[in-house]
Amino acid sequence: MLKQILNAIEQRQISEKECLVKSQVNTSFLSDWKNGKIKSPPFDKIYRIARFLNLSLDLLADNTPPPSQLPEPEQFLLNGFRKLDQLEQQIILGKISEMLYQKKNFEEQRLGTEQVAGNLLSGLDCTDAVGSGKKD
Structure with a gap:
C-alpha cells in the first residue's frame, strides 16, 4: 500500500x-x-x-x-498502461502529449485557414460579378 x-x-x-x-x-x-x-x-x-x-x-x-465503467477500448488501454514500468508509462504519456499538441496545432492552422478564406470570400460581392455581365 x-x-x-x-x-x-x-x-x-x-x-x-x-x-x-x-x-x-x-x-x-x-x-x-x-x-x-x-x-x-x-x-x-x-x-x-x-x-x-x-x-x-x-x-x-x-x-x-x-x-470499471469505462468503454472496452479504454479499459484495454488502462490495463495495458498499468502493466508497464514507470519509465514506459512516462514514454507513453510523452507520446500522448505530443499527439495532443500536434492535433491542437493542426486544428488551429485549419481554423486559421478557414477564417482567412471566409474573410476573402466575404470581401467579394457575387452580385457584382453577375451584374457586370449585364447588357445596357
Missing part, C-alpha cells in the same frame, strides 16, 4: 509533503510509515491520501482495480 501511494505521488510529480498537506495529514506520516514507526496506518489517513491522489481503495487494499 505504501509503495502504491509513493508511486502515485511520484507519477503526479508532487512532493510527499505537498500530498500530505493537501490531504490534511501530518507531514511526518509517510516518513514514519517508511521508517517502520507506523505498522498499521490509520484508515482515515489512508483514505484522505487516496482521495487526494484519486487512488482506488480497492486497488490499494489488494492491488486489483475496481469494476
Whole structure:
C-alpha cells in the first residue's frame, strides 16, 4: 500500500509533503510509515491520501482495480498502461502529449485557414460579378 501511494505521488510529480498537506495529514506520516514507526496506518489517513491522489481503495487494499465503467477500448488501454514500468508509462504519456499538441496545432492552422478564406470570400460581392455581365 505504501509503495502504491509513493508511486502515485511520484507519477503526479508532487512532493510527499505537498500530498500530505493537501490531504490534511501530518507531514511526518509517510516518513514514519517508511521508517517502520507506523505498522498499521490509520484508515482515515489512508483514505484522505487516496482521495487526494484519486487512488482506488480497492486497488490499494489488494492491488486489483475496481469494476470499471469505462468503454472496452479504454479499459484495454488502462490495463495495458498499468502493466508497464514507470519509465514506459512516462514514454507513453510523452507520446500522448505530443499527439495532443500536434492535433491542437493542426486544428488551429485549419481554423486559421478557414477564417482567412471566409474573410476573402466575404470581401467579394457575387452580385457584382453577375451584374457586370449585364447588357445596357
